[in-house]
Amino acid sequence: MDAQALFDPLGPTYERCAALLSFGQDARWRRFLVTRVEAGPGDRVLDVATGTGLVARELAARHGCAVVGVDRSPGMLAEARRRTTGIELVEARAEALPFADGEFDALTFTYLLRYVDDPAATLRELARVVRAGGVVAGLEFGVPSGAWRAPWELYVRAGLPAAGAVVGRGWREAGAFLGGSIRRFARAWPQERLEQAWRAAGVGDVRSRRLSLGGGVVTWGRKS
Numbered sequence: 014m015d016a017q018a019l020f021d022p023l024g025p026t027y028e029r030c031a032a033l034l035s036f037g038q039d040a041r042w043r044r045f046l047v048t049r050v051e052a053g054p055g056d057r058v059l060d061v062a063t064g065t066g067l068v069a070r071e072l073a074a075r076h077g078c079a080v081v082g083v084d085r086s087p088g089m090l091a092e093a094r095r096r097t098t099g100i101e102l103v104e105a106r107a108e109a110l111p112f113a114d115g116e117f118d119a120l121t122f123t124y125l126l127r128y129v130d131d132p133a134a135t136l137r138e139l140a141r142v143v144r145a146g147g148v149v150a151g152l153e154f155g156v157p158s159g160a161w162r163a164p165w166e167l168y169v170r171a172g173l174p175a176a177g178a179v180v181g182r183g184w185r186e187a188g189a190f191l192g193g194s195i196r197r198f199a200r201a202w203p204q205e206r207l208e209q210a211w212r213a214a215g216v217g218d219v220r221s222r223r224l225s226l227g228g229g230v231v232t233w234g235r236k237s
Contacts, residue, residue, distance in 0.1 A: 020064070023187065024092030027065050034173060035228075040067075042152050042229035045222070046121060047071045049150040049233040052078040056118035059083065059142060061107050062125040066093035069100050072121065081117070083110065108135050115144040122151045127198040132207070136214035143236045149216050150233035154191075156199040157227035165228065169195065204230065 023030070031039045047068060052058050056078040060069040063082030073080045081101045084090050090102050105111050107125055120143050126132040143149055157165045169192025202210075204221060211219045211234055219234035 020086045020187075021088035024065060024086075024088045027089065027092065028067060028096075038225045038228060042224050042231065043068050043071060043123065045224060046123065046150055046152045046231050047075055049231065050076065050119045050121060050148050052076040052119050052148075054078065057081065057116070058119045058121065059110075059112070059117040061110070061120065061122040061139060062128075063093060063102070064089045064123065066097040066100060066102070068121055068123055069093070070097055073100060078118070083107070108138055110138055110142050112142045114141055116142050117147065118144055119148045120150070124153060125151065126153055126202070126207075127194050132202060133210040133213065136210050136216070140214045140216050140236055145236055147236045148233060149211075149236060150231065152229060152231050153198070154195040155204075155223055155227045155230040156196060161226045166192075204232075208232065
């Protein structure tokens with residue numbers, strides 16, 4: 014499914030529904046992502062796949078830095094503009110960012126790599142716009158292992174689509190899509206392979222943290 018077609022209708026309800034459908038964990042994951050970033054007043058941070066600006070707002074509030082948010086969805090950016098002040102918002106694709114090499118002091122992205130054709134090439138493009146020594150940090154969904162895999166499967170196969178049908182316009186399709194999308198990405202890009210792609214993109218000292226029993230994974234490193 015095309016990411017723009019999926020997310021364009023969700024802007025007005027995205028923040029409320031993301032919190033509800035993740036049992037409040039989405040906000041926790043995003044806050045942890047922001048803590049991995051080293052930035053301060055005078056620094057510029059790029060937030061890719063910014064959506065409604067949740068991470069962009071948290072970056073500005075926590076670090077006092079200037080933030081630029083990028084997303085390919087006009088619908089999500091419209092909602093971001095309604096909710097944010099003092100943050101520059103740009104419609105663009107992560108695969109072809111309209112910025113110079115090394116323009117930013119740090120970069121974040123959220124739930125991005127499942128929606129691009131070539132995650133490794135996209136990581137190279139993200140790293141391109143970060144200065145040497147700057148932090149790159151990303152949040153993606155994960156698949157729990159062990160005893161927690163069965164409850165997760167039950168939720169994404171049945172609970173999530175049913176809840177999505179109830180909570181708002183466009184969420185039935187999103188709920189039905191997410192489980193399979195997360196599962197396919199985890200098979201194709203296990204964490205070890207993904208971290209190798211980060212290093213190949215020029216990001217060193219790569220680390221990751223699995224959160225909420227593996228439902229969310231934050232990965233971060235420093236531009237070489």
